[in-house]
Every structure is written in C-alpha cells, then in structure tokens.
Amino acid sequence: MQILVSHPNSPRSIALASKSFSLVFRPVRKSEISCAVELVPNHELKRSDYKRLTRHEVHGFIGLISLNDSIFIGTITGSAKVASPTPHETVNKIYAVDFYCLTDRSWDFVDLDVQGRALPEPGAPAADSALQHPCFELKKLLSNGSFYYSSDFDLTSTLQGRGFNTNSLSKDNFEEEFMWNHFMMHDMVNYRDRSDSSTKEILDAEGFLTTVIRGFAETFVTFIKRWKVSQTVISKQSWKRAGTRFNMRGINDEGYVANFVETEFIMYSSEYCYAYTQVRGSVPVFWEQDAALINPKVQITRSTEATQKSFDTHFMKLLNKYGPVDVINLLSEKSSEAQLSRRYKEQLQSSPNFKYDEDVLLTVFDFHKETSQDGFVGAAKILPQILKFMMNAGYFSYDVREDRVISKQQGIFRTNCLDCLDRTNLVQQLISLEVFKLFLHDFEILDRRGVHNELDFVQRHNSLWADHGDQISQIYTGTNALKSSFSRKGKMSFAGTLSDATKSVSRMYINNFMDKNKQLKIDGLLGRLPDQKPVSLYDPENEFVTTELEKRSDSFTSYSNMNLFVGTFNVNNLSNRSSDLSKWLFPIGNKFKPDVVVLGLQEVIAMSAGSILNADYTKGSVWKTMVSNCLNQYAEKYILLRVEQMSSILILLFVKEDKINHATQVEGSTKKTGFGGMAGNKGAVAIRLKYGNTSFCFVNSHFAAGAKNVDERANDYAAINKSISFTGGRNISQHECIFWLGDLNFRISLDNLQVRRELSEQKEGYLERLMKYDQLTQAINSNNIFRDFCEPTIQFCPTYKYDFGTDIYDTSEKARTPSWTDRIIYKGNNLQPLAYSDAPLKLSDHKPVYAAYRCKVGFIDEAKKLHLRNELYLDYKNKVDRAGPEHASTFPMEEEKRVRQRLSLPVENQLAPVSLKSRSSGTSLQSAVRSPSELERKNMSLTPPPVPQRKTLPTQRMPPKPPMSRSSTSLHSQGLAAVGSNSSIPDLIELDSLPASEDDESSGVAAPKRPVPPPPPRKPSSQGIAPVGRKETEFSIRGNLPPGETSIDDTSANSSLLEMVIDSSSPKRTRQLLPTSESDSARSLKKTPPAVPAKKPQLHNLEIR
DSSP states (O other): OEEEEEOTTSOOOEEEEOSSEEEEEEESOTTSSEEEEEEEEGGGSGGGOEEESOSSOOOEEEEEEEETTEEEEEEEEEEEEEEOSSTTOOEEEEEEEEEEESSOGGGTTOOBOTTSBBOOOTTOOGGGGGOBOTTHHHHHHHTSSOEEEOSSSOTTSOHHHHOSSOOOOOSTTOOGGGOTTTTTTHHHHHHHHHSOHHHHHHHHHTTOSOOEEEEEEEEEEEEETTEEEEEEEEEEEOSTTOOOTTTSOSBOTTSOBTTOEEEEEEEEESSEEEEEEEEEOOOSSOEEOOTTSSSOOOEEOSOHHHHHHHHHHHHHHHHHHHSSEEEEEOOOSSSTTHHHHHHHHHHHHHOSSSOBTTTEEEEEOOHHHHTTTTGGGGGGGGHHHHHHHHHHHOOEEEETTTTEEEEOOOOEEEEEOSSSSHHHHHHHHHHHHHHHHHHHHHTTSSOGGGOOTTSHHHHHHHHHHHHHHHHHHHHHHSSOOTTHHHHHHSSOOHHHHHHHHHHHHHHHHHHHHTHHHHHHHHHHHHTOSTTOOOOEEOOHHHHHHHHHHHHTGGGTEEEEEEEEEEEEEEOTTOOOTTOOOHHHHOEEEETOOOSEEEEEEEOOSOOSHHHHHTOOTHHHHHHHHHHHHHHTTSSSOEEEEEEEEETTEEEEEEEEGGGGGGEEEEEEEEEEEETTTTEEEEEEEEEEEEETTEEEEEEEEEOOOOTTOHHHHHHHHHHHHHHOBOGGGOBTTSSSEEEEEEEOOOOBOSOHHHHHHHHHHOOTTHHHHHHTTBHHHHHHHTTSSSTTOBOOOOOSOOOBOBOTTSSBBOOSSSOOOOBOOEEEEEEOTTEEEEEEEEOOOOSSSBOOEEEEEEEEEEEEOHHHHHHHHHHHHHHHHHHHHHHOGGGGGGSSHHHHHHHHHHOSSOTTBSOOOTTSOOTTTOOOHHHHSOOGGGSOGGGOSSSOOOGGGSOOOOOOOOOOOOOOOSSOEEGGGGOOOOOOOOOOOSSOEEGGGSOOOTTOGGGOOOOOOOOOOOOOOOOOOOSSOOOSSOOOOTTSSOTTOOTTOOOOOHHHHHHHHHHHHSOOOSOOOOOOBOOOOOOSSOOOOSSOOOOOBOOOOOOTTSOOO
C-alpha cells in the first residue's frame, strides 16, 4: 500500500492506494471535523495527478483523528512479523506509524527531530523549529512495541472463535473490545457496515480497515520428541477501561474492568492444533488507590447494591462468550486487600442473574501466604483445587490432517490479584502448562509424568509466558513483571530478587510522575478527552439520517424532573454516632423525597496536626452509616453510590433505589490546598456523574480561614478549579450542572459589634444590609471567582460561629464575627431552586445548610433511536430507488442544496461517497464500484496477467527457506528488521517517474527491463509446520503464474499498484463528484460582646413544591 497526495495546484486530497483500489480522502470544510471518501479503482486514479507522500511502504491504514482542528490519516509504516500461530496466519508488531495531514500541506515532506519538532528549512525563521507535530505523542505511543496487527486474519478473535483455515479478513465479527484504533476507525467501520457486500469485500481484501490490538504476540518453534511444533502466545488487552496502574482500577458502569487481558496459548504441528484461553482482570467492583501514598490503601467507592448491576453485566459477558467461569482470587487475606476479597465474594453470592458455585465458581488462594515458606514453587498448590474445573472445561483441539474439530474449550479461568500482573502471570503460566500436559496425555504424545522443566518445549513455553508477563506489565506499570526470573527459569535467584526490588522502586516513580501524562495519551488515542469527537465521513445518506434524527428526537427522548437535595455541614469532629440528622435531611418531613442526595462534610476528623497527617478514614464510615440510616427512615430506600474523602473533607452521593440505573459515569477527585497543597485539612473533594443524559459535578470545599484572607480563599478556588479533573481530563466547568458547596469561610466585612447588633435587633432588612458586606457575594458580583455561579437569596442568619450546643454566637476570647461561611452555589440552565436554608441542629459550632432543586433531565431510549435510524436509512434508499437512475442527480433536492451549502468547493470538484449512486451516469453502486469478479482482469491483482507479459519494479524472488534447525527459534531471531518510520521526505517523487506497465503507452515512461530468474521447482506440500518467514496470504498474486512458479514476493505484489495508478490507457470519463485578606481572630474587644441568641426568621415560607 502507498500513500499519495494531490499536487499543490489541485484541491487537497490524499489517496491510500492498495493492490487494486484506492481510498481517496478530501476535507469537506475546514470548520468541521469531516472529510469525504471515495473508493476508486487504481486505473482511474492517474488523471488526478498524485504524487507519493512517502518513500516507505504503508502496511496498514489505522484510521482518522482530529488534532488542533486538523484531520490526520494514520498509517503503519514500520512493522515486523513476530508470530505465526498457524501456517496461514501471521501477526506483526508495529514499530513505526505516521500521520499525514489531510487539511493542511504544512506537514508534507517535513523533517522532524527526535522530539517531533519541525526542522527549519534553510533561511526559514527560527521560530518554526519550536513547532511539534500534533500527532507526535500518538506516534510515540503506537510505536512503543505493544501494538500488533494482522493482514490475513481477525486478530481480535480466538482460534476457536474464528475457526481453522478460514483465513477471513471480514470485519463483520471482529470484537470491538480489543480494537484499540476503534475511535479512529469509528466512521470507517460504520461506512463499511452500510455498504453492500461487494464493497465490504473490497474494503476487507484491500486491507483498508486494519485492526490494531494492544498486548503481546510471539512464536517459538521447538520439538516434542521428534515432533516439530510451534508454540504461540497471543494476548489482547481491552481498551474499554484502559489506562495506567493507579488511574484505572476496578470496574465501570458498562461492566468493563481495568487491565482485562485475554490470553491464548496455541500449539501447531503437522497433525494437531491445540489452543487454550484464559482471562485476567481487575476485581470487578468500584475501588481505587491513592498513588500519592507510600502504601496506598484500597478504597471501595460504591455500595454492594450500587455495584451489582455492573458486576453482573461483567460476568454475563464472560458466561455468554466463554461458558462457566472459575474465578481465581489471589488476593491476600491479611492486608488491605482483604476487604476487596470480602466484597468480591459478597457480590458473587448476591447476583440474581447467575448461580454461584454453578455458573461462576470461586477459588480463593492467598498467594503470599502459600508461597511464604516454599517460595514460588508453592504456587503449584492451587492446581488440585482447580483440577475438576480444568477437566470439565477442556481445551480446543483440531485434527490438521482430517480437517476437523476434535474438542472445544467450554469454560474459562478468570484470574486476578491486585494489579493482575505478577501473581496472576505465574498462576496463569502454571495453568497453561498443566492443561497442555492434559492434551499431550490425552493424545498419547507424552505421559504427564514425563513432562519436566528440562524439556525444550517446556522451557520455550515458560519463556513465552515470561516475555508475555513483562509486556503486559510494561503496558500497565511501565516496568517488567516481578517474579519473571522464576517464570523463566523455574527458580528465584539473588539477582532476580534484586531485580524485583529495582522494578518496585521504578514503579513508584513512574506511578507518581509519569502515569498522568501517559493516561492522557491513551485517552487521546481512545477519544476520551473532553469534547473529542471522531472524524466523520461525509455522506449525504448519513447526513439525511442525522438531520432527521435531530428533528424527531422527541420520539426517542423522554424528559422528567429530577428532585435534588444538596447539603453542607462543618461537623467539628462530631463523634456522637446516634445524632439525629432528620431536621437537616428532611426539613419538611417526608413531603419532599429527593431522587439524588449530595452531602458535603468538613472537619470529620480533629484538625490537629497529628490527625491530619494520620487521617482516620473510619470516620467516613461512621457518617455513611448515620446518613444512610436517616435517609432510609421512610419507605423510600437510598443507595450510597459514591464516597470521596480526603483527610477531614468528605462528600457522599446517595441515589433513590428505583433511580439507581439513571446514574452512570460516577467518578471522584480530590485536591489538597492546606500548607501549600501538602495537607488535606483544606482543599476539596468532588464527585461527578451523568443522570440520564445530563452531567453533574459536585465540589465540596473547605477554604482558608481568617476574616482578611480573601485572597487566600480566591487562590484556593483557583487551585481547585484547575486541578480537579476526571477521566479523559474532563474538568469542573465541562459539566451542564455544577454545585459548589462547603465551608467556604467567606466572612462579613463589618465591625463585630455592628454585626451582632443587627442580628440581635433584627430590624427590617437586616439580612440585606449584612449581605452587602458578605465577601463571597462581593467576589461573585465582581467576577473575580465563581464566574456565572448563582445563589438563591439568603433568608437565614449566619451559620458561624456558635457556642457548641447552643444558638448563641461565639462568646470565647476570639469572639469571631458571625458570618455565612457555609454556602451552596450552583451553575446550570436546567436548575430551578426550591429551597435554601439552614437547619436548627446544635451538634457543632456551625449550622448545617441545605438546598433543594428541581432539574429537567432527558433520557434517550437507545433501542428506539437505533430502530428509527435504520428506518431512515431504508427510507432514504427506497426514495432514491423509486426516483430511478435518471432522477438520481436531482433527488432529494433538499439534500442536494444542503450538500452545496456545506462544501467549500463546487460540487463537481468533490468526491462522491461510494454509497451514493453516480450522479453523472445514473448507475448504481454495483456498476460505479464493481465487485472483483466484474472488473477487467488486467486491472486486478487478484487475477493478474502472467508476470512475463508486464514490467514491474525490480524485486528479488524469495529463495527456498532452509529447513528449521532442531533448536527452538523465536521469530525475533529471524532477522526481520522493522521498516523505518517516515519523518521526512527530501524531495517530491512524481508518480509519473515510476515504472509503467507495457500497455501504458501514453505515459511515455519505459520500464527497466530485467530478466526474470527461472522459477524454483514447486515443492511438495509439507505435513509439518510451515517455515517461519514471509507467507502467502489469500490475496497474494498467484492467479495466472506459469506452471511451477511460486507466488510473488509481497513487495512485488504491492508494486503492481504503480502500473494501475499510472495507467492512462483507459478511456477518460466525466464524473460529477460529491464529498462523500483581618486575621482569623477578630480584633480584641475591651469587653466580651454580649451573648446574642440567633433568632431566625420563618424559613419555610419558600415552599418545596
């Protein structure tokens, strides 16, 4: 495959030219992330006058991505073959990728340095050298050696799943979960799905849709007795909850878990083929760890009830795909891991969707305990516990000679430890070898007792698993796996122990200083960054459907009012567990029952230095219980959905049980601002979620104290607003409804005695007079902080500071000025405030504050939307068909008019999507893009003319492969060098200067003649494993070769493209083309101010409706 670019004096377009067809891309309009695509036979591409954009051969197209308002085409430019599970299947490791800008010529033929910056041309301004290629970080990520692809089989599938000898490139059944370029290929996949069968065949056969996985692949060739075999391990990591170690833990709402990896061990020989699959994945509950701590503690962030749906979704996927599941839990029973194990078992036993101990089994094996005395050899103690399931689940086996399936695997082991790395690697390796022994015994190849570690194939098996463990660990943590020395050699040496210690230190450094940036790169590749959208392919048919869906959104969107209760309370280290919170949480009894309750608490622990440095997180559990008991005193049941705690600051999210399914994408985040950001006595904790189709963010803050420290509080706000972030870098402002609550510590800037006098006398308008001097109100009105935030009119007295247990303001020596420190402010268009007041509780030196809101939220019925979408596609096609070919150019007029308005160039200069009928000729797709059987033979590499009748680029025919040596050989040792990545092209290479075919007389370019070497004699078919090396694929050129001649080298096959691209002998046709702050204490008073009872106005006149 080659990549071509149009001449500068032509409309910008880039073509991916494969063996027989080319995909031509053209930007539709610069203001939109959209482009047009056309599938064009190569013999029609010459008149567009394209030039090669790179000298390197393109091994695959990996998709489209938009960065810095530009569209880039991603390609694989460097790869090497690393695995061959069967003779007709190969796996290639990606070593280099390049991105070519579709919307801007600035990056064409540009030299790049090692930092991805453009090197200035002679005489150019030095400022140009500071520019970095927008895709440089993506290039680094995709070229780090952890990504793989295949040109001849579906790499997302298992051998049992795809079948033997199918050699299918079809994308109909690929597993989206393992396709790491899914975001980049989003619209291309949709485009293929909407195409007819012949177009699908062309797209698949020409390699235009390359599936990229992330994980590991490697093959060794070895011997079992005199039986020559290949051993292959292929692992695929899911991207659904992909990320680095401490950034991605547990499960998400859709049932996908972190570090989920499907690993398959394959053995192939001339007689039998064997395969066995295992999976690993994080404990499927909502849990996290704080990487900033030396010994990060496990924090479970959702209740059992709130977790069950996602938990069951995860296991139902496993049951539907693999059959019965044996969960192997390797967590410790003594450390902080124990709570995870307890929750794991609880969730399994609570599931209503599958039977515990029948559909899903649990094997608990404390790895650290079992290996504490005998070393890692003790891990084998697990085998007797899982032997029964192992025998029942079986393995996949295939008789190569008789071409039939002998047995299938009907069950799977799901193994986990904390990271699903080191302990998991070792146990999966043991299981793999044990099941392989069963196969050898069943087929009477070797007795199980005769298999020992000195055998070459066992050593190769262990080396494969050690390499595999290192690769998966590199992906998740940035270092090789621990215990890999034992995995590789069967024993742990002093050097191995020292190496593990070094890796542990490296992991700590990487987790704290590098993982955040790595996570952003991964999120960028997967399309998770805020407001990141896939590049859309312009298609009038899709445009029509999208427009109609917008018009008819009410048919699949329903709206309802969601009642929301938000509260804040500085509890001053309250320790009375029997405190009644009803007057706060139910201020008007059970007349108002919110759907969602969010409570922010401050000072849940003592504010001493010792307490802050050694935060007691059990206080959070106390408050969870107190609040839960209060909320559930009536008939309605509330589920604790999320807890986020940082030292003394805590936020709780409860959702009514019957509304729990409406809340998704629940996340938490924290930011310390105390002692310069080092302590958690000040700062914020935040929770975000989507309720229906509306996003919410709740921030509970405790700002700097002190009457005059307004600037410090403003700095706290700025730091929190900047630093609080969630998955994909989403920040606070990127939500539709935002609530900022807590002890914001803003004071009344008046003399203490004057404030107390106003509160004591309570003359008409006293609250309004005091509010004029409220620091927060002044800050909001001046737009210094909390821009665009609102607050209902305050109709309650200041909430700080009271003598403990009374309604009397501070009578201590400091005699702090009464102030409204506890606030709830909001931002959002769909919010209707219903109430805003304090609660008459005397449990702290603060009064709790609450606010009630009503919010209109939308709910999209995805099933109805999909059904309507399909109907609209069918309706569009039917209307076009009824109009007939002669009216195709004028129907429908509104779509044609919209097309013309959208395009920056005249319609006739644009490219038409393949899905449309040809407007100029009135022909349908079947004639505009014909199936391979209808194309002229001379233009198809599937059935090319005999080689001697045409001139091709000089190539070296592959010599016969020497027989494999008896020693095992890794594919890495085959001398397969990666093709270099293209970062610069010194000059333009005109397509016309390349060799042409003999019948391209109009080109006037003579092809160099070189005698064709005589073909080697045809070798008899071999019953053994095929030699490792370049293979013949289904689409290799072998159609009309002379007798006895083998298929042409891949380079020769791809070079045949050039003859078709420059072929100008075909008649030219006219086509109309469319784009497809006073200190903390008050001043000393000569006399202690009189104790003023805090008389309250009638607060419930703002009725909650």
